[in-house]
Amino acid sequence: MKELIPKDEYGIFADAHDTEMIVPKQWIYIIEKEQNRVKxxxxxxPxxxxxxLERTGGFKILRKQLxxxxxNGYQVECEIHRRMRYEKLISEWFAIPFETAVLVAEEVAESRGDINPKQNTDEVGTDASFSRLFPQYAEICNFYEALNDAGLTIYKDENGKIWFESEELGMFTAEFFSAFMKLSKTKLEEDK
Structure with missing residues (x-):
């Protein structure tokens, strides 16, 4: 298979017209709130x-680590979540001591992360690259973060149908969610 965009010696995609490296900008954050609840x-x-998270979640962050x-921050995050899956509460929250979560995250970052000390901040950023490849990248990221903040997980069944899952409502379809939102909006307007 032919590569459309050449990679540099670190396996990082180079710009089509230049060989400048892309500065990584995805940070893994580990935060702790009360009762050994870690995200x-x-x-x-970050x-x-x-x-x-503090403002919308109504809690105070007790400790944090970046x-x-x-x-490849999303791949690193996914592996951290996989290794802590038995302590998972909901979404990205885990019932695990903060120190343990940091140790797992550091181990995964060391083995899977692509930190490159030769890069400097004057080089091309990932935002510019993603903007060229995916014009709506920021909106998609915000959408997924909003779903995560709401405690929703998205699944696709064997027929390709999209399902949502929440702790409160269980599994439901996008159609149900749409109808629920319309009903909630109507109820709010009636209450005015």
Whole structure:
């Protein structure tokens, strides 16, 4: 199979017109709230993300740890989640001591992460690359983060139908969700 975009010596895709390396911008964050509740996530702007989580989740972050930056942050995050799957509560939250979560995350980051010390911040960013390849990348990331914040997980069944799962409502379809939202909007308008 022919490569459309050449890779540099680190396996990172180079720009089609230039061989500058892409600066990794995905950070793994590990946060702890009360009762050994730990969240492991990925974000290009982890400090802002943690502020949003506190504000929308109604809790205070007790401790936090950042790892990265990575280009393959989502793959690193996925492997961390896989290794902690038996402690999973819901979505990206785990019932695990903070120190244990950090140790698992550091081990995965060391073995799977693509940190490249030769890169510097003057080089081309991932945002520019993703913007060229996927014009709606930021909106898609925001959408998935919103679903995650709402405690929703998305599944696709063998027929290709999309299903959502939440702790409160269980499994439901997009059609159900749409009808539920319309009903909620109507109810809000009636209450005014």
């Amino acid at each position: 492991v996530g990925v974000s290009a702007m 400090e802002e993300r943690m502020k949003v 790892l990265g930056p990575f280009q």
